[in-house]
Amino acid sequence: MFDVVVIGGGITGAAASLSLTEQGLAVALIEKRGIAAMASGWTLGGVRQSGRDPAELSLARAAVAIWPTLGERLGADVHYRRGGNLRLARDENEVAIIRELVDRQRAQGLELEFFADNSAVRAIAPAISPDVLAASFCPSDGHADPIATTLAFAQAAKRKGCTLREGVAVNAIRVEKGRVTGVDTNAGFVPAGAVIVAAGVNTPALLAARGLHLPLRATLVQVLQTEKLPPLLDQVFGVANADCAGRQEIDGRLRVTSGSLAFQGDVDGWSEQTLAPSRTEIAHLRELIGKVLPAVKDAQSHRAWGGLIDLTPDALPVLDAPEEIRGLVIGAGFSGHGFCLGPISGEVLADLALGHKPRHEISAFRLARFASAERRAPAALSLHG
Numbered sequence: 310m311f312d313v314v315v316i317g318g319g320i321t322g323a324a325a326s327l328s329l330t331e332q333g334l335a336v337a338l339i340e341k342r343g344i345a346a347m348a349s350g351w352t353l354g355g356v357r358q359s360g361r362d363p364a365e366l367s368l369a370r371a372a373v374a375i376w377p378t379l380g381e382r383l384g385a386d387v388h389y390r391r392g393g394n395l396r397l398a399r400d401e402n403e404v405a406i407i408r409e410l411v412d413r414q415r416a417q418g419l420e421l422e423f424f425a426d427n428s429a430v431r432a433i434a435p436a437i438s439p440d441v442l443a444a445s446f447c448p449s450d451g452h453a454d455p456i457a458t459t460l461a462f463a464q465a466a467k468r469k470g471c472t473l474r475e476g477v478a479v480n481a482i483r484v485e486k487g488r489v490t491g492v493d494t495n496a497g498f499v500p501a502g503a504v505i506v507a508a509g510v511n512t513p514a515l516l517a518a519r520g521l522h523l524p525l526r527a528t529l530v531q532v533l534q535t536e537k538l539p540p541l542l543d544q545v546f547g548v549a550n551a552d553c554a555g556r557q558e559i560d561g562r563l564r565v566t567s568g569s570l571a572f573q574g575d576v577d578g579w580s581e582q583t584l585a586p587s588r589t590e591i592a593h594l595r596e597l598i599g600k601v602l603p604a605v606k607d608a609q610s611h612r613a614w615g616g617l618i619d620l621t622p623d624a625l626p627v628l629d630a631p632e633e634i635r636g637l638v639i640g641a642g643f644s645g646h647g648f649c650l651g652p653i654s655g656e657v658l659a660d661l662a663l664g665h666k667p668r669h670e671i672s673a674f675r676l677a678r679f680a681s682a683e684r685r686a687p688a689a690l691s692l693h694g
């Protein structure tokens with residue numbers, strides 16, 4: 310019998326597992342494939358506060374305060390670098406969007422600069438194109454290695470006594486008399502006093518069987534990773550309309566991403582092949598990103614892949630313990646920006662599983678907000694990266 314079963318070995322589930330294990334609970338982390346097999350492995354790895362919805366900003370700021378301490382806490386190098394985030398404007402319309410973003414987020418207390426011309430942008434990032442007109446710059450944003458980080462959380466949890474079960478799929482959450490009693494897996498029943506569902510795009514199916522509706526839409530983001538290049542760029546960059554983003558990893562590879570694209574496939578039946586971009590799509594991505602970061606045009610490809618985003622109608626996550634089922638906790642729907650939040654989402658989900666008042670304000674992230682048809686109207690994915 311476990312105190313808590315956590316479903317999903319992405320950064321959200323792994324961070325929650327560590328937090329609970331550190332607090333002395335008996336925890337099982339159950340992962341269908343392998344640690345970081347989905348979004349937490351596919352991601353760009355940006356760790357940013359800039360461009361956040363106001364409802365999410367304080368969580369992002371709390372996460373950014375934790376990131377520099379992770380290497381020591383987890384006993385592993387997560388390749389975290391605080392090089393800042395540049396949000397680039399390619400035309401006058403985008404200049405206006407970025408200027409508004411800077412004013413709004415400064416008013417919320419975020420340290421954010423506005424670079425009003427190309428020379429100001431290239432003074433800190435000479436690799437950016439001379440065609441870029443302006444940018445926002447948040448110096449306290451950064452990036453990290455997503456697989457190293459997620460594995461580090463899972464391994465730290467395991468060292469502290471968490472039971473880690475990879476290659477085991479949860480088929481159903483078992484509920485008796487309005488309270489969770491455990492999970493049914495392809496390797497048998499696992500009893501537990503509480504269950505955290507952190508299964509990314511696969512979360513709605515697990516909840517639907519218990520009568521809970523999470524309106525998630527899966528979208529696709531394409532990623533290109535280049536050969537190793539000499540140092541070019543410290544910052545993560547994005548653009549005003551979120552149709553591309555990128556960063557240089559610390560080994561020199563550029564990792565660049567498309568915007569959010571339609572996905573018609575099956576969130577259970579995907580394979581690397583079905584998600585991977587075609588040659589034409591990679592050429593398009595190079596051309597798009599080459600307009601803001603010319604070095605990407607001629608760099609040799611190392612790898613390309615596609616990744617799914619768990620997009621909610623308002624592009625905000627669900628962090629909640631719905632009243633309908635006691636002992637059930639949900640952490641999903643991060644809508645393309647949950648990697649940065651991982652360390653803090655893990656703490657909040659642990660609080661909810663323990664029945665404590667969460668240490669952060671999370672009223673904007675309740676599942677029940679989608680009960681209203683108005684709140685179910687789909688939003689565009691904004692400002693990822």
Ligand SMILES: Cc1cc2nc3c(=O)[nH]c(=O)nc-3n(C[C@H](O)[C@H](O)[C@H](O)COP(=O)(O)OP(=O)(O)OC[C@H]3O[C@@H](n4cnc5c(N)ncnc54)[C@H](O)[C@@H]3O)c2cc1C
Nearest residue numbers: 317319320321341348349352355479509616646647648649
């Ligand atoms: C291309 C791309 C770029 C991104 N860029 C950024 C960025 O720059 N910054 C940022 O903050 N965020 C970014 N994101 C989003 C971020 O990666 C995700 O929000 C975050 O990784 C979500 O983590 P998670 O643990 O909630 O979900 P996931 O990492 O998807 O983990 C869910 C896990 O649950 C497992 N699972 C599913 N069903 C079951 C089951 N039935 N039983 C057991 N296990 C199950 C899956 O195998 C998976 O490992 C990006 C995402 C993508 C795809």
